[in-house]
Amino acid sequence: MKLDEFDMALLTYGPYLERWPPEMRAQAGDLLQHDDAARRLQAQMLATETRVIAAARLPANGALASRILARPGGAVAVRAPGRGTLAALGLSVIALPAVGYLAADLLFLILAAQLSPIGGVADGAFLLSGFVQ
Amino acid sequence: MQPTDDDLMAQIAKGDERAYSLLVSRHLQRVRAVAYGFCANHADTDDIAQSVFWKVWTHAGSFEPGAAKFTTWLYRITTNACIDHGRRKRLKSWIGLDVIAEWVADRSDPAREHAGRTELAETRKALDALPERQRLALMLSVEGEMANGEIGAALGLTTGAVEQLLVRARRSLRDWLSGQGA
Numbered sequence: 001m002k003l004d005e006f007d008m009a010l011l012t013y014g015p016y017l018e019r020w021p022p023e024m025r026a027q028a029g030d031l032l033q034h035d036d037a038a039r040r041l042q043a044q045m046l047a048t049e050t051r052v053i054a055a056a057r058l059p060a061n062g063a064l065a066s067r068i069l070a071r072p073g074g075a076v077a078v079r080a081p082g083r084g085t086l087a088a089l090g091l092s093v094i095a096l097p098a099v100g101y102l103a104a105d106l107l108f109l110i111l112a113a114q115l116s117p118i119g120g121v122a123d124g125a126f127l128l129s130g131f132v133q
Numbered sequence: 134m135q136p137t138d139d140d141l142m143a144q145i146a147k148g149d150e151r152a153y154s155l156l157v158s159r160h161l162q163r164v165r166a167v168a169y170g171f172c173a174n175h176a177d178t179d180d181i182a183q184s185v186f187w188k189v190w191t192h193a194g195s196f197e198p199g200a201a202k203f204t205t206w207l208y209r210i211t212t213n214a215c216i217d218h219g220r221r222k223r224l225k226s227w228i229g230l231d232v233i234a235e236w237v238a239d240r241s242d243p244a245r246e247h248a249g250r251t252e253l254a255e256t257r258k259a260l261d262a263l264p265e266r267q268r269l270a271l272m273l274s275v276e277g278e279m280a281n282g283e284i285g286a287a288l289g290l291t292t293g294a295v296e297q298l299l300v301r302a303r304r305s306l307r308d309w310l311s312g313q314g315a
Contacts, residue, residue, distance in 0.1 A: 008300070
């Protein structure tokens with residue numbers, strides 16, 4: 001395996017060789033034994049992914065877990081409004097007279113979606129249609 | 134011996150709340166990490182996680198153990214919830230509701246303020262700069278520890294398409310972070 005092939009495999013499969021296709025692991029292992037540049041690339045990718053994991057790490061939220069677990073026992077599952085929803089409600093009180101009935105309709109639709117029992121995750125959301133980028 | 138996820142799902146489909154509790158405790162943090170990697174907002178992350186597990190509870194009967202791994206099914210729900218959330222957020226942004234909501238959320242989030250002074254903030258910027266699909270594929274790979282084929286099943290893409298997303302995402306991140314002295 002050449003260095004550029006190793007780099008492409010790093011980008012494709014990540015820094016952990018055990019997650020690479022079996023046929024590539026041995027070749028990569030050989031390269032890593034005698035090539036400093038390959039070791040540097042692997043270490044760099046490991047550092048990058050470690051930073052990604054750290055950036056996405058959140059402290060445990062006991063209140064959230066309780067809220068989730070409280071749902072099955074309840075007859076009706078209603079999501080507690082979050083800070084964003086409360087802010088939106090506050091804004092709506094101030095803004096509605098100014099922006100008129102059209103804006104009121106829009107706000108109502110959004111808030112209704114926010115407060116819906118399944119948080120706006122429609123049954124049809126399994127389909128990834130319209131998923132652009 | 135610990136019950137498998139498939140065992141728990143079979144129990145949940147019968148209305149077993151203890152099985153549900155165990156499943157939630159097993160997967161909640163990772164679902165939150167994937168969602169946070171996508172949306173970068175604590176309150177939104179928890180809304181997404183809540184909707185994901187509500188879906189697990191209400192749709193447990195439709196899960197078929199032989200058809201897919203539980204984690205593939207779970208992360209498919211998670212990615213759809215993230216996408217759905219992103220769409221609603223863009224609509225809010227269009228009519229201007231996001232400004233005050235974001236201001237309130239940011240002001241009351243000490244962890245985020247702290248991160249602003251550390252290298253995590255730079256990593257966060259790099260993640261946010263990625264296109265949605267690249268970010269989701271990367272989070273499922275890095276945090277969900279899913280194989281590329283499983284990510285494809287979760288995102289509704291071929292393995293080849295997922296690999297292209299991952300190559301671009303990892304290259305962009307590596308370039309960005311090495312430019313920051315990583």
